[in-house]
Amino acid sequence: MQIKVPASSANLGPGFDSIGMAVSLYLTLDVLEPSDEWVIDHDFDDLPHDQSNMIIDTALKIKADLPPHHLKMQSAIPVAHGLGSSSSAIVAGIELANVLGKLQLSNDEKVAIACEIEGHPDNVTPAILGGLVIGTNVNGHFDAIQAPLLPYALAAYVPSYNLKTADARAALPASLTLKQATHGSAIANVLVAGLFANRYDLVGELMEADEFHEQPRAKLVPELAKIREIGHEAGALATYLSGAGPTVMTIIDKQGIPRFKQLLLQAGLSDPLLEIEPDTEGVQVVD
């Protein structure tokens, strides 16, 4: 049996901690034979192979007496790069508990557990449900709603350095004035309205008008401004800091990507550019 979880790109500009999109890079977890102890094979130098691995740890938080298994994990999702690697691990762990423990969790239950563990819904909900998802916690529970899928391709510029979410969050101010918070949330509100109304003539500008997190994080990801400028030149819809960074995501027509890539290279931006697309399925289990 194999569990397959998509990567996710959070925030989409002003949707800080609430908007996220599943994207076509995947973590796969093969559930192999039962074993005396939990073992997870993978090629990542910095991730554990025993039950302290986030995937197994998550599964055991949900059902402590799951029978230990030999697992094999492969992932095209770069760790600590703003593409939801930790959420993909959490969602894989929830699905592992679900199948081995025969829990028959509903999507709403998976969303509730994942949001509780991750603390915010913007990566875990699209990783579970697929597509573009908008969510929040209210009155002690989480609500998540799927928005129309963006009819565009994606180009993810992945800098070589890591940026841990905790470090990128530490760069943010502790508080905003009422005026700042009101205007930031007004921009996010109109963005969400634009997404549901398919008003892509407005969506791009609003996505690039975040007032919550991109500016304080720009010093950690100096490539953002230049990539955004090049995106405009190449006819992209919008460019934003993916999750906590350092990946910079550009939403663009597929046929515009070769020119965008060429302009990036001319500007000396030569880190990998992943040509991907929105994922519509979310987590899958294949026998």
Ligand SMILES: Nc1ncnc2c1ncn2[C@@H]1O[C@H](COP(=O)(O)OP(=O)(O)OP(=O)(O)O)[C@@H](O)[C@H]1O
């Ligand atoms: N495949 C995996 N298996 C087990 N643990 C993982 C895996 N991928 C990521 N992790 C855990 O998640 C941590 C990285 O989480 P972090 O939130 O910093 O980055 P991210 O999830 O890639 O970024 P973002 O939340 O901005 O999209 C790693 O240090 C590791 O502990």
Ligand SMILES: N[C@@H](CCO)C(=O)O
């Ligand atoms: N919304 C989160 C995503 C990363 O977990 C952030 O930007 O910090």
